[in-house]
Amino acid sequence: MPRSITATHCPYCALQCGMNLTGGTPEPVEVRPRDFPVNAGGLCQKGWTSPALLDSPSRLTAPLIREAGTLREASWDEALDLVATRLRALRAEHGADSVAVFGGGGLTNEKSYLLGKFARVALGTSRIDYNGRFCMSSAAAAATKAFGLDRGLPFPVTDLAGADAVLLAGANPAETMPPFLRHLRKARASGGLIVVDPRRTATAQQASLHLAPAPGTDVALALGILHAAVAEGRTDESYVAERTAGFDGLWRIAARYWPEHVERITGVAAAEQREAATLMAAAENAYVLTARGAEQHATGVDTVNAWINLALALGLPGKIGSGWGCLTGQGNGQGGREHGQKADQLPGYRSITDPAAREHVAKVWGVAEHTLPRQGSSAYELLDAIGTEGGPRALLVFGSNIAVSAPHSSNIADRLSTLDFLVTADIVLSETSALADVVFPVTQWAEEEGTLTNLEGRVLLRRKAIDPPATVRTDLAVIAGIARRLGQPPDRFPAEAETVFTELRAASKGGAADYSGISYDRLLRGEALHWPVPSAAHPGTPRLFLDTFATADGRARFVPVEHTGPSERADAEFPLLATTGRVLNHYQSGAQTRNIAALNTVEPEVYVEVHPDTADRAGLRHGDLARVRSRRGELIARVRWVSGIRADVVFLPFHYAGAQRANLLTNPALDPKSRMPEFKVCAVAIAPAKDTA
Amino acid sequence: MNRQHVVIVGYGMAGARLADEMRTRDPGGEATRITMIGAEPHHAYNRVLLSSVLAGNLRHSTVLLHDERWAEDKGIDLRIGVGATALDPVASTVTLTDGGVVGYDILVLAMGSRPWLPPVEGLTTEGGGLADGALTFRMIDDCAEIRRRARPGSPVAVLGGGVLGVEAAKALAAGGAAVTVVHPGEHIMERQLDTRAARVLTRVLTGHDIDFRIAASAARYVPGAGLKLDDGSHVVAETVVVSAGVRAETSLADSAGLLVRRGIVVDDALRTNDRRIHAIGDCAEHRSTGAGLVQPAWEQARVLADLLTGADDAARYRGSRVVTRLKARGVDLTALGEPHTDPDEPGAEVLSFDDPVGCRYAKLVLREDRLTGAILLGFPDAAATIAQLHDRGTPAPRDRLGLLLGRSLPSGSPTAASPADLPANALVCRCNSVSKSALVDAWRTGATDGPALRAATRAATGCGSCGDTVQGIADWLADTA
Known part of the structure; x- marks a missing residue:
């Protein structure tokens, strides 16, 4: 049946480009970009080709149950009954914490919320965390330290269009969210686009100033630029005096990071540090934006705070037309961390250790406060504990492909193999689902309804455009189905998105991320609602911190940070540093995009970018196969000679599966605060594959 | 475990860093108790930034390494404005200028260096102090005094054209003083530069309104009039800034009978010939090399902190790869390793680029594809890569011209005209x-x-x-x- 146009949003990244969908069974679904503020009529190839997965032959259409080692199709009742029976038995024998839940930053707000409630109420487990721990938790922790509140961009993304200087630290939006670059036109034209990246990425190629620090030395670089700004008298002293605290403490550290000293640590010329300081300070409107390149380190929180410190010294945050922001990664990277699928959080961005927060949420959930579990362990630690004494014995995975996306992935595969019971909900048979005991086939973006919160804290309604295949259900229905079978009252776990959202509003009321004034009706009317929205009449908060920061005294904090460097250094055996990241044509673990021919034919296999000198010395020609080894594992990748990469660095995209997983190499050293792994630096060696085979 | 009482004599960049590094490893002071003796009446400051203070870009308060609460916060017994007058290694005590006596379990000498005063008639008074109008450039108080005297248009002579002299001259000239550098050697910065590089640098600095009297020594100083040189000529100067080099501060060690050559001799554990006495920074001499720069001093502080707190008993200092960066706004100069190597020397690959009109000069020395020396004047982008190649001993890029320029040459995808x-x-x-x-x-x-x-x-x-x-x-x- 042909359908009318449905205005919705892209299934991929945090930009959440507006798109219109038409068609539907039996006609193919067609996509057109919509003139929505974040994408202004643009779409990248991922967005254009997104409908291809709707009727993909790889699509799962029936529940699967493992029997005698292989997955066979089963009925929904059989699969749900089996899951409930097994979970009940494990809980009875080993306690509630024997069951763990793993979520994802692509799940809608409703799913994130219900998953968190399901873990705490239906399972009573403390063990719930999500893949956002792998990508945005360092910025979240840093922003909370500095501003008392974490929202990716504390201003609408369209504000960037007025900037004449933008410093991007560890961000490659030309590949990860191309339409975003539309907002940087003025900065580019003004000669004010500064990109910090060890590689000359597609984004760095457009920059007026490209700073290429050695991986893991961003803290020193940010201190050096701050030092230069102070030495040149370029800081905003009245802003620092009136709106911040802690500058003196930070300066005692920064005083030891003069540009020539920082040059020695980072490899970024002192002159370039000074130029960056001058460009930023001289601009009418300037922004510092950070992303995964800053965050995915064992010092990720410090690194983001170092960049925030620079923004504060220049007087940027909390003013119209300037600021600091984090470019969130996953589709619901922002909302996904606000509603309770994090080990340490309850809905509304509340802390699970805060008695008042526990009381409030318990009341909304209709349970006693003391029944809520305490804080659980973080993503990698949760997975690493599987198979250990007292560790998880069952794992339920929603919206994540941990077999590919977790660091040191051979270890994670080992851990998963020791589980008594692995359950996944998936669109296609991802590498993780292929290991599962039960797989539920679930709906995807255009087939269901739900809200997401994009990188600017704006809550969006992703509308249903077509009917799903008759035999698949939503994640919400899967959660509700299991909960009911575990003895929960049906109305406690509704499967309708809007009903869940109504409850989420109540649970978030009064929290930092207050959604209580948001309704599907308001979103359908096209209202631009950035949280907090504390009442139905409240217009939302597009710009945070204009009057005051969310700290106790209203001042932003300079956080004293020191450079310590990556946890693994290059040495004689592993003389190069590998860094990982994305390519334009793929998304995250590639579970979706590797199933779309138009995307996968462009970048079908893992490759390694190597400087020609480094490659030549290793005896590797462009196009050869190289064996890339770290202390944890190795893979074989096609060599690309790239002259714009530091000679001491190699790069691998992380979208590929099995023996092509970049995460076979990566180091699971965790940030002490955010518990984010150090995906962005590990020591490796490269050699021709044929010689070492 | 008994708390070791560590007494650090010298609250400068080395001593302050050592105390900080020790407290990073031993925050609660469980392993060590620290007493810090500092002769200057201030908290420690960043001496590297003094040329910026002299140029007026940074204030005194801005270059302090510690604030008022530092010692209290870190649980350190800090005595400032107090010098050490005597050391008794047998009794394990240090006598202070205020008459106090401090006992130690471990003593660290971090006393730095003092300016060397060249034998110029009239430069010093009978009491050994400097004559009126003559100043050294070493302490933060020197900066204030030099700034007070060196008003715009005021004639200033700088005695000595080493790194510090050139930095001082540049800062003073930027402030409008009429500066003349008097340098006895064949060319300025002999230790870091070859003849051609010095020639280009001299030209650059002349462009910044600095006069030079090279291969000329001052014979006599007359307060108010200036310097008479040994060739009979005269340099008018109301102020003379002496920056003719430094000498390690070794008098305390000397008088206590420690082994002293140019500096207090230490081994890889930064230990003197008395097992309980260490020395770091400018006052120390390690493997026949004096420090003289902050980077070796900090690396020594790190190693010694590991040893004294027990964080890493195997820590050793094995020397530093030193990079000289001239801190003078508008002049970008880097020198490292062996800059004087002759192009014809067998086994050495020497690249050079000499552009006297464009005021740029570059020289790279490589051995077996590794960078062993460099001078870069006017190549700000290249210095960063060069220093990292030198530090790590990694092979140099094949594209030697790109190495000099600090960026690889465009290749592969030329911009299409149409x-x-x-x-x-x-x-x-x-x-x-x-x-x-x-x-x-x-x-x-x-x-x-x-x-x-x-x-x-x-x-x-x-x-x-x-x-x-x-x-x-x-x-x-x-x-x-």
Whole structure:
């Protein structure tokens, strides 16, 4: 049946480009970009080709149950009954914490919320965390330290269009969210686009100033630029005096990071540090934006705070037309961390250790406060504990492909193999689902309804455009189905998105991320609602911190940070540093995009970018196969000679599966605060594959 | 475990860093108790930044390494404005200028260095102090006094054209003083520069209104009048800044009978010939090398902190690879390793670029593909890479010219002057993986203007940055069709 146009949003990244969908069974679904503020009529190839997965032959259409080692199709009742029976038995024998839940930053707000409630109420487990721990938790922790509140961009993304200087630290939006670059036109034209990246990425190629620090030395670089700004008298002293605290403490550290000293640590010329300081300070409107390149380190929180410190010294945050922001990664990277699928959080961005927060949420959930579990362990630690004494014995995975996306992935595969019971909900048979005991086939973006919160804290309604295949259900229905079978009252776990959202509003009321004034009706009317929205009449908060920061005294904090460097250094055996990241044509673990021919034919296999000198010395020609080894594992990748990469660095995209997983190499050293792994630096060696085979 | 009482004599960059590093490893002071003796009446400051203070870019308060609460916060017994007058290694005590006596379990000498005063008649008074109008450039108080005297237009002579002298001269000239550098050697900065580099640097500095009297020694100083040189000429100066080099401060160690050569001799554990006495920083001499720079001092502080707190008993200091950066605004100079190597020396690969008119000079010395020496004047981008190659001992890039310039030369994808010149497989729109040939194909199947090409291929619908190129291809196809 042909359908009318449905205005919705892209299934991929945090930009959440507006798109219109038409068609539907039996006609193919067609996509057109919509003139929505974040994408202004643009779409990248991922967005254009997104409908291809709707009727993909790889699509799962029936529940699967493992029997005698292989997955066979089963009925929904059989699969749900089996899951409930097994979970009940494990809980009875080993306690509630024997069951763990793993979520994802692509799940809608409703799913994130219900998953968190399901873990705490239906399972009573403390063990719930999500893949956002792998990508945005360092910025979240840093922003909370500095501003008392974490929202990716504390201003609408369209504000960037007025900037004449933008410093991007560890961000490659030309590949990860191309339409975003539309907002940087003025900065580019003004000669004010500064990109910090060890590689000359597609984004760095457009920059007026490209700073290429050695991986893991961003803290020193940010201190050096701050030092230069102070030495040149370029800081905003009245802003620092009136709106911040802690500058003196930070300066005692920064005083030891003069540009020539920082040059020695980072490899970024002192002159370039000074130029960056001058460009930023001289601009009418300037922004510092950070992303995964800053965050995915064992010092990720410090690194983001170092960049925030620079923004504060220049007087940027909390003013119209300037600021600091984090470019969130996953589709619901922002909302996904606000509603309770994090080990340490309850809905509304509340802390699970805060008695008042526990009381409030318990009341909304209709349970006693003391029944809520305490804080659980973080993503990698949760997975690493599987198979250990007292560790998880069952794992339920929603919206994540941990077999590919977790660091040191051979270890994670080992851990998963020791589980008594692995359950996944998936669109296609991802590498993780292929290991599962039960797989539920679930709906995807255009087939269901739900809200997401994009990188600017704006809550969006992703509308249903077509009917799903008759035999698949939503994640919400899967959660509700299991909960009911575990003895929960049906109305406690509704499967309708809007009903869940109504409850989420109540649970978030009064929290930092207050959604209580948001309704599907308001979103359908096209209202631009950035949280907090504390009442139905409240217009939302597009710009945070204009009057005051969310700290106790209203001042932003300079956080004293020191450079310590990556946890693994290059040495004689592993003389190069590998860094990982994305390519334009793929998304995250590639579970979706590797199933779309138009995307996968462009970048079908893992490759390694190597400087020609480094490659030549290793005896590797462009196009050869190289064996890339770290202390944890190795893979074989096609060599690309790239002259714009530091000679001491190699790069691998992380979208590929099995023996092509970049995460076979990566180091699971965790940030002490955010518990984010150090995906962005590990020591490796490269050699021709044929010689070492 | 007994708390060791560590007494640090010298609250400068080395001593302050040592205390900080020790407290990082032993925050609660469980392993060590620290007493810090500092002769200057201030908290420790960053001496590296003094030329910025002299130039007026940084204030005194801005270069302090510690604030008022530092000692209390860290649980350190800090005595400032107090010097050490005597050391008794047998009794394990240090006598202070205020009459106090401090006992130690471990003593660290971090007393730095003092300016060397050249034998110029009239420069010093009978009491050993400097004559009126003559100043050294070493302490933070020197900066204030020099700034007070060196008013715009005021004639100033700088005695000594080493790194510090050049930095002082540049800072003073920037402030408007009429500066003359008097340097006895064949050329300025002999230790770091070869003749040709010094020639270019001299030219650069002359352009910044600094006069030079090279290969000339001051014979006599007359307060108010200036310097008489040994060639009989005269340099008018109301102020003379002495920066003729430094000597390690070793008098305390000397009088206590410790082994002293140019500095207090220490081993790889930074230990003197008395097991319980260590020395770091400018006052120490390690493997026949004096420190003289902050980086070795900090590396020594790190190693000694590991040893004294027990954080790493195997820590050893094995020397530093020193890089000299001139801190003078508008002059970018880096020197490291062996800068004087002759181009004809067997086994050495010497590259040089001499551009006296453009005021640039570069010289690189390589051995077996490794960088062993460099002088870079006016190549700010290159210094960063060069220093890292030197530090790590990694092979130098094949592209030696790119190495000199600090960036690889453009290669591979020259910018096409017209769409006709683009290869067919050139990626025009990265966001949607659209090549030039895909656009040409779309044109042939009826998409015969810019908007139609965009609609047919999705080119320029992502970040939009290839919009002009797509339109250019449309125009080109329209012209050639």
